[in-house]
Amino acid sequence: MINIQRNYPLKHYNSFGLEATAQLFIETNESQELFNTLNSYNIDLNNLFVLGTGSNVLLKEPLLQTVIHPVNTDFGVIEETNDSVLVKCGAGKNWDEFVEWTVDNGYGGLENLSYIPGSVGAAPIQNIGAYGAEVSLCLESVSVIDLSTCQQFMVSRDKCRFGYRDSIFKEPTHKHWLIWEVYFLLDKDPRINLSYTPLKKEFPIGYFPGIQEVRKAVIRLRQSKLPDPIELGNAGSFFKNPVVSACNASLLQEKHPEMPTYYHEPGTVKIGAGWLIEQCGWKGFREGQVGVYPRQALVLVNYGGASADELLNLAGSIVESVKKTFGIKLETEVRIL
Numbered sequence: 137m138i139n140i141q142r143n144y145p146l147k148h149y150n151s152f153g154l155e156a157t158a159q160l161f162i163e164t165n166e167s168q169e170l171f172n173t174l175n176s177y178n179i180d181l182n183n184l185f186v187l188g189t190g191s192n193v194l195l196k197e198p199l200l201q202t203v204i205h206p207v208n209t210d211f212g213v214i215e216e217t218n219d220s221v222l223v224k225c226g227a228g229k230n231w232d233e234f235v236e237w238t239v240d241n242g243y244g245g246l247e248n249l250s251y252i253p254g255s256v257g258a259a260p261i262q263n264i265g266a267y268g269a270e271v272s273l274c275l276e277s278v279s280v281i282d283l284s285t286c287q288q289f290m291v292s293r294d295k296c297r298f299g300y301r302d303s304i305f306k307e308p309t310h311k312h313w314l315i316w317e318v319y320f321l322l323d324k325d326p327r328i329n330l331s332y333t334p335l336k337k338e339f340p341i342g343y344f345p346g347i348q349e350v351r352k353a354v355i356r357l358r359q360s361k362l363p364d365p366i367e368l369g370n371a372g373s374f375f376k377n378p379v380v381s382a383c384n385a386s387l388l389q390e391k392h393p394e395m396p397t398y399y400h401e402p403g404t405v406k407i408g409a410g411w412l413i414e415q416c417g418w419k420g421f422r423e424g425q426v427g428v429y430p431r432q433a434l435v436l437v438n439y440g441g442a443s444a445d446e447l448l449n450l451a452g453s454i455v456e457s458v459k460k461t462f463g464i465k466l467e468t469e470v471r472i473l
């Protein structure tokens with residue numbers, strides 16, 4: 137199947153609900169059809185991007201690019217041993233529907249990543265993470281299509297250069313790569329990960345939950361903290377948690393003993409960006425149709441009819457005030473296109 141549209145509205149393809157238009161929109165579930173189309177339409181490869189469900193992007197109008205939207209959703213077990221299963225899933229599959237299927241089948245590893253919006257194909261891009269887990273922990277390899285050569289090849293986990301909300305797929309030199317399928321290695325005898333304290337607190341002390349219970353607890357926590365993009369336009373955390381040197385962190389902690397820090401890599405510490413933003417007085421701030429979500433300062437929201445520029449202006453003011461107050465430069469997690 138291939139569906140090609142010109143001047144295609146993307147309001148329902150981004151969770152901020154921003155008005156944006158793709159000059160050319162190509163939706164497909166067949167790689168060969170995609171190769172044929174790229175060749176026959178003489179598409180400018182430098183003016184093209186891949187869009188999943190748009191839950192981690194800020195789309196600016198006018199959007200000149202050709203947009204490729206993969207909708208291949210096949211998935212299933214392709215290898216099995218006594219301990220594990222190797223599962224393959226198409227890029228267009230809804231992430232949480234896929235996680236639900238793994239949990240229902242007793243395959244452990246992705247349950248902490250329940251209820252993250254988006255597609256399976258986008259999960260490796262920023263190495264999605266939540267509640268003490270990251271997708272890189274279970275990802276085996278990725279099948280990639282290089283849109284500039286129409287060649288398809290595999291990238292194994294050790295070549296993905298996964299980091300905190302980062303991977304090889306974000307590097308500008310790989311902007312022509314489309315993730316077509318993702319392979320996951322999951323446990324048949326799941327190891328429960330309650331390393332994230334708020335998740336651990338959902339269970340009585342000494343109780344060992346199963347993956348179904350972990351999934352339910354994660355969904356409960358997420359629903360209580362984050363706005364549903366269907367009701368209130370947003371893209372989850374707008375900023376990454378900044379990583380600073382351990383030395384810099386302890387100087388800041390002398391002044392702000394309550395500042396939340398998380399282990400990162402030796403010699404470095406991650407600081408809660410939500411806390412920094414809240415300290416600067418932004419939590420619950422609203423101006424016109426944009427604002428900072430009252431229950432989570434990391435989330436910027438569109439109250440309806442906002443423009444990309446309004447959101448970017450608000451983001452810019454937040455970055456400036458955090459820099460002025462704490463000397464820390466926040467980086468955006470959301471991809472600005």
Ligand SMILES: Cc1cc2nc3c(=O)[nH]c(=O)nc-3n(C[C@H](O)[C@H](O)[C@H](O)COP(=O)(O)OP(=O)(O)OC[C@H]3O[C@@H](n4cnc5c(N)ncnc54)[C@H](O)[C@@H]3O)c2cc1C
Pocket residue numbers: 151185186187188189190191192193206227252253254255256257258259261262263264265266313314315316362363364365370371372373471
């Ligand atoms: C309410 C809410 C909560 C969220 N919570 C979390 C969270 O807890 N943890 C977390 O990590 N993220 C979170 N996010 C962000 C988002 O859900 C993830 O980044 C998700 O993986 C994005 O998927 P998508 O299909 O919507 O990608 P899109 O937003 O469509 O695209 C994101 C980026 O990936 C690229 N891309 C997408 N698909 C492909 C592909 N197949 N091949 C190549 N490039 C591709 C795009 O070009 C773009 O640069 C949240 C978002 C929202 C709205």
